[in-house]
Amino acid sequence: MPSHYSPFMDAPDLLILGALALGGFLWLSRGRGDDSGQTSAVDPREAARVAKTPNARSLVAKLEQDGKDMLVLYGSQTGTAEDYAGRLVKDAVKYGLHALALDPEDIDVEELAKVPATKLVVFVLATYGEGEPTDNAVALNEYLSQQYEEFRNADPDDKPLRNLHYAVFGLGNKTYELFNAMARNIDKWCTALGATRIGPCGEGDDDANMEEDFGRWRETVWPEFAQFYGINLAAEAAKAAAAGLSRSFTLVDHEEMPSIVYRGELGDRSHTTYDAKKPFMARIVATRELFSGKEVPVRNCVHVELDLTGSKLIYQPGDHLAIWPQNQQHDVDMLSLALELTHRLDNVFSLTSTDPAATKRHPFPCPTTYRAAFTHYLDIAVPPKPHILQAWLPHIADPATRAIYARLTGDKAAYAAEITDHHTTVAELLLKHPIVPPLPLDVVFESFTRIQPRYYSISSSPRYLGNPNRVHITATVLRYESTAKNKSVHGLCTRHLLDLHEQLQRDPAAAISVPVAIRHASFKLPRQNATPVIMIGPGTGVAPFRGFVQERCAIVAKAKSSTSAIPPAPLGDALLFFGCRHEQHDFLYASEWPEYLAQGGLTELITAFSRDTDKKVYVQHRLAEHGDRVWDLVRKGAHVYVCGDARNMARDVHWWFVEAAMTRGGLSEEKAERFVKDMRTKGRYLEDVWA
Numbered sequence: 001m002p003s004h005y006s007p008f009m010d011a012p013d014l015l016i017l018g019a020l021a022l023g024g025f026l027w028l029s030r031g032r033g034d035d036s037g038q039t040s041a042v043d044p045r046e047a048a049r050v051a052k053t054p055n056a057r058s059l060v061a062k063l064e065q066d067g068k069d070m071l072v073l074y075g076s077q078t079g080t081a082e083d084y085a086g087r088l089v090k091d092a093v094k095y096g097l098h099a100l101a102l103d104p105e106d107i108d109v110e111e112l113a114k115v116p117a118t119k120l121v122v123f124v125l126a127t128y129g130e131g132e133p134t135d136n137a138v139a140l141n142e143y144l145s146q147q148y149e150e151f152r153n154a155d156p157d158d159k160p161l162r163n164l165h166y167a168v169f170g171l172g173n174k175t176y177e178l179f180n181a182m183a184r185n186i187d188k189w190c191t192a193l194g195a196t197r198i199g200p201c202g203e204g205d206d207d208a209n210m211e212e213d214f215g216r217w218r219e220t221v222w223p224e225f226a227q228f229y230g231i232n233l234a235a236e237a238a239k240a241a242a243a244g245l246s247r248s249f250t251l252v253d254h255e256e257m258p259s260i261v262y263r264g265e266l267g268d269r270s271h272t273t274y275d276a277k278k279p280f281m282a283r284i285v286a287t288r289e290l291f292s293g294k295e296v297p298v299r300n301c302v303h304v305e306l307d308l309t310g311s312k313l314i315y316q317p318g319d320h321l322a323i324w325p326q327n328q329q330h331d332v333d334m335l336s337l338a339l340e341l342t343h344r345l346d347n348v349f350s351l352t353s354t355d356p357a358a359t360k361r362h363p364f365p366c367p368t369t370y371r372a373a374f375t376h377y378l379d380i381a382v383p384p385k386p387h388i389l390q391a392w393l394p395h396i397a398d399p400a401t402r403a404i405y406a407r408l409t410g411d412k413a414a415y416a417a418e419i420t421d422h423h424t425t426v427a428e429l430l431l432k433h434p435i436v437p438p439l440p441l442d443v444v445f446e447s448f449t450r451i452q453p454r455y456y457s458i459s460s461s462p463r464y465l466g467n468p469n470r471v472h473i474t475a476t477v478l479r480y481e482s483t484a485k486n487k488s489v490h491g492l493c494t495r496h497l498l499d500l501h502e503q504l505q506r507d508p509a510a511a512i513s514v515p516v517a518i519r520h521a522s523f524k525l526p527r528q529n530a531t532p533v534i535m536i537g538p539g540t541g542v543a544p545f546r547g548f549v550q551e552r553c554a555i556v557a558k559a560k561s562s563t564s565a566i567p568p569a570p571l572g573d574a575l576l577f578f579g580c581r582h583e584q585h586d587f588l589y590a591s592e593w594p595e596y597l598a599q600g601g602l603t604e605l606i607t608a609f610s611r612d613t614d615k616k617v618y619v620q621h622r623l624a625e626h627g628d629r630v631w632d633l634v635r636k637g638a639h640v641y642v643c644g645d646a647r648n649m650a651r652d653v654h655w656w657f658v659e660a661a662m663t664r665g666g667l668s669e670e671k672a673e674r675f676v677k678d679m680r681t682k683g684r685y686l687e688d689v690w691a
């Protein structure tokens with residue numbers, strides 16, 4: 001084991017810490033930094049705990065607390081990197097090391113320069129946007145990029161991270177142009193700032209098999225970590241195993257009703273700011289089904305209008321709305337049955353981290369009821385990954401049952417046949433292969449990740465609606481057959497939105513709210529109204545363009561009503577390329593486009609119906625047909641916007657522009673690619689795409 005480092009802190013540090021502790025306490029009291037601050041009152045025990053913590057944001061203090069050997073900083077938007085960070089911490093525990101996973105937003109990133117040379121900082125970072133950091137890693141990204149600019153050419157002795165030892169695993173998707181940009185940049189910057197990387201930089205590809213990429217990287221880096229710490233992995237694992245199973249959480253059933261019980265609420269109207277860590281409960285004011293006719297198989301696309309009154313949230317067309325879904329009652333009932341909790345669903349319990357240094361004391365708001373945890377907090381409707389089943393094995397007493405589960409963890413084909421192909425959930429698995437005596441509940445709860453928000457491209461303009469508090473989204477309901485064709489699987493959030501729509505159809509006066517947050521994006525109309533725009537959005541990809549076109553209609557209306565002596569600059573042309581399967585079934589907002597054309601917000605709508613003729617017609621075919629016009633607008637400085645499917649459509653459209661630059665612009669392939677790349681760099685070719 002490494003020797004633990006240096007005196008805890010010197011006097012000036014302690015003074016600063018005192019001030020920071022107060023600041024940190026006040027900051028946390030506002031409810032940021034811990035997800036339990038979601039009811040109207042601050043949990044007094046939580047406040048007391050934070051007050052006792054030397055400095056809730058100090059990286060160094062966290063390292064020194066309990067003699068941590070490793071910190072894992074995760075940049076995560078939808079939870080995968082956070083989950084991986086947790087798994088690295090578990091690896092560390094297995095090898096007798098002390099480790100802690102941290103959200104970089106919860107710490108002072110400048111303290112990376114103060115991390116002692118005996119410790120290891122592991123970055124587990126997803127890439128978002130177009131090669132950008134996740135929201136929670138923005139400050140980390142900014143800090144390291146600034147340091148890089150300032151110190152990249154400094155003498156080795158002056159490099160600020162010369163003591164830092166780090167490792168890095170990136171989560172990305174090769175579908176995106178800037179694959180794993182975040183991990184690659186952080187690695188480059190850390191090295192240039194004098195830090196030493198331990199092990200290779202890992203890169204996971206969500207388009208292939210991220211789980212396997214992560215598994216391979218762990219197998220490679222752990223021996224290197226062992227060398228760094230001077231430990232023998234096998235010996236440490238044997239020691240830790242002999243010392244007994246370590247648990248990440250303690251579960252306590254509350255016999256008496258605590259003063260605060262979380263029942264799934266994620267928004268709190270007594271707080272004045274709302275964001276992804278503190279969503280706002282927005283009332284759904286209207287919904288409608290956008291698909292029509294009898295398409296087989298049945299598909300749904302729900303238009304949802306929400307009210308942000310009281311949230312102080314503002315948005316512009318091009319931004320995203322995050323929505324937190326909840327589980328289906330059927331899945332809650334099934335899990336309760338599998339865990340023999342049906343009669344205790346409304347009992348109150350708390351799940352608390354066994355690590356006192358953890359910033360997230362509870363994995364979800366606690367105390368809470370089992371019903372609330374299963375409905376609102378835990379992602380219970382997804383199949384358990386093999387490492388989850390692996391973690392169950394030591395808790396399965398019966399050898400025959402243990403053999404069944406061991407096979408699922410060790411045999412890929414068995415796992416696929418039993419779990420993946422049938423989309424088997426934890427509840428279904430436990431009902432099929434009961435574990436007697438049952439697994440400890442804290443172990444079961446660790447099997448689930450927290451329900452993550454889903455993002456939707458906002459499909460309205462507040463100016464056009466004349467109401468800054470109204471926001472619209474357009475959600476296609478995800479539904480597919482399991483590989484074994486025995487189960488129809490629904491997307492969690494879109495199924496929930498469909499249910500809410502149906503509920504409102506039955507009872508239009510029903511008061512229904514969902515937790516939401518706004519994510520500001522760089523997908524925006526040009527600053528100059530005169531700049532032409534070319535919008536390409538098949539399917540749900542048309543969502544942000546409804547917002548763009550509405551916004552332009554509002555600009556036209558304002559210009560018409562203006563009494564100013566100076567006439568406003570004319571609006572540039574706006575072409576919209578929209579594609580769907582059938583004109584009669586999924587032509588989104590078909591009745592609205594003529595109005596926008598008449599109002600002058602849209603110059604031309606060009607449609608591609610892919611399944612109405614023998615030959616597929618896609619938006620890129622229409623781009624080709626209108627190539628002269630499109631290219632003319634590009635030459636005049638048009639901004640190109642692409643939204644929707646990242647995997648195929650966005651790539652094909654990108655290539656259409658490269659080819660146009662060759663055939664119409666007379667450029668070589670290399671120069672044409674550079675031309676489109678330049679458009680991207682200059683913010684003239686923007687994508688809002690998802691895989």
Ligand SMILES: Cc1cc2nc3c(=O)[nH]c(=O)nc-3n(C[C@H](O)[C@H](O)[C@H](O)COP(=O)(O)OP(=O)(O)OC[C@H]3O[C@@H](n4cnc5c(N)ncnc54)[C@H](O)[C@@H]3O)c2cc1C
Nearest residue numbers: 454455456457474475476478480491492493494540543690
């Ligand atoms: C920036 C951004 C903007 C977006 N804008 C919109 C929008 O405007 N409208 C819209 O409808 N959606 C939009 N999405 C997608 C949206 O966020 C959700 O991903 C989508 O609604 C599905 O969520 P869900 O909860 O219903 O499905 P989930 O429960 O999250 O299920 C999705 C998962 O199901 C799995 N899956 C999907 N299809 C299959 C299949 N055929 N076989 C096996 N597994 C499969 C995949 O693992 C996938 O990750 C956007 C996404 C992003 C990132």
Ligand SMILES: NC(=O)c1ccc[n+]([C@@H]2O[C@H](COP(=O)([O-])OP(=O)(O)OC[C@H]3O[C@@H](n4cnc5c(N)ncnc54)[C@H](OP(=O)(O)O)[C@@H]3O)[C@@H](O)[C@H]2O)c1
Nearest residue numbers: 476538539540579580581610618619644645648649652691
């Ligand atoms: N992450 C998620 O879970 C999630 C959720 C929602 C949507 N999506 C993705 O987002 C995309 C849009 O979804 P949607 O349901 O709104 O769209 P959709 O209805 O499936 O497709 C819209 C239109 O795009 C066409 N198309 C297919 N491949 C294309 C290509 N390479 N280039 C241009 N057009 C192409 C389709 O034609 P054909 O179908 O006739 O070939 C259809 O006419 C889908 O690709 C879907 O995979 C992902």
Ligand SMILES: Cc1cc2nc3c(=O)[nH]c(=O)nc-3n(C[C@H](O)[C@H](O)[C@H](O)COP(=O)(O)O)c2cc1C
Nearest residue numbers: 076077078079080081126127131172173176179180
């Ligand atoms: C809107 C969006 C943009 C993305 N942009 C990139 C990108 O530019 N480069 C990349 O390698 N991966 C990109 N990805 C893939 C994510 O990094 C990947 O899915 C990752 O597993 C997400 O991790 P998380 O769940 O921790 O947020 C993007 C994903 C989405 C949904």
